[in-house]
Amino acid sequence: MITIVPIADHEQYEINGKLIYKDTSGNWVCKSELTAQELNAFENYKKAQIENSNLKRHTKSTFRY
DSSP states (O other): OOEEEEEEEETEEEETTTEEOTTTSOOOOESOOOOOOOHHHHHHHHHIIIOOOOOOSSSOOEEOO
């Protein structure tokens, strides 16, 4: 089970306790290595919430693989 928690919308998120953030170049960076499932979950989260202009506030999400 993979849990994604927004820390700062469009800037920082926590994926199973690992911090991922957007750097000054607009790239997503994580100091810890993410598993393939975590990367897949974050891609789905990006499409559903981060890149969705209709959402004003992002919510905690849980993915099961």
